[in-house]
Amino acid sequence: MTRAKAVPETVTVHIPFRLVKRGGRKEIQLPDGASGHSKMDNTLIKALARAFRWKRMLESGEFVTIAELAEREGIAPSYMTRVLRLTLLAPDIVDAILNGQQDMRLTSARLLEPLPINWTRQIELFD
Template identity: 60%
Template structure:
């Protein structure tokens, strides 16, 4: 086995990025022109899963009221109803969230503040 040129002990890489807050956590933003990998927003995915689970619990009769379900889940009825509202999102927006293709403006905090009920108006209101 022959040795080539010696390997330097220190390698320096320059990677331009900036740190931004998104959904209460810090993320790196890549330079313009570089597409980030598709990665689902864990908080949004978890909230969607909870919303549809809670909706099934109410529709199946497992829980008779929102107050009963909230007590069982250990959350406030107000929080439960705001999360439950996520079941009203348009299917294409839900699919984009699950695939990690939603825009940076689509955050759980923004969705919890409300959005139009009509699917055709959601795209313009919240992006996606």
Template identity: 75%
Template sequence: MTRGTPIPETVTLHVPFRVVKRGGRKEMQLPEGASHTRRTDSTLVKALARAFRWKRMLESGEFTTIAELAEREGIAPSYMTRVLRLTLLAPDIVEAILDGTQAPEVTLARMLNDVPLVWERTEWRLD
């Protein structure tokens, strides 16, 4: 547009993306090759924080069993056990989650139900 061109009332902008469900919420997924912005998954970060807090409470002797701690927290012991498994992740995986550089497939639901025994770098980092 130049200065002499009248400004149109409507401007149409086409942005290629698709909507995907991630951790129970919808997100826009950019096409391959587009630059990825770092965005932390707050649900996953919150679960990590809870897991390490619960681990600390158990290790300190404040609670002697997972069942006792789960009762105090008002959650099922089986859920607490699955969340506590997050404390076994390698430090670089935890760092990727906190930085928001984990792969889109790394969600809380997947981490609680389908944690692989062997991790390959391409599975959990966007790098």
């Protein structure tokens, strides 16, 4: 009978990276040629969270109109309607944003513009 080689208790992994300060924040900078996930866009993530929260508040009957909810939130109703359109995004696009893997052209300013309702056409815009 052959004995298996012992498994070490500790494994050391070396990952080359640098911490860089940008605008008061620390970011991880990978070496040239290293692949990594795109940076998470906190502005987009926050806009998505707001949109789905506001949609839930309207659908639950907590607020009857967008104007009423906008007043409570202290924002313009026109802005709220633009943000609420994010709830109509294709699930693939929402997942990409939440995972930090969205196309660089997919910005909050671009998403607040009118987009096609058809999910396939939305995805084609950013492929």
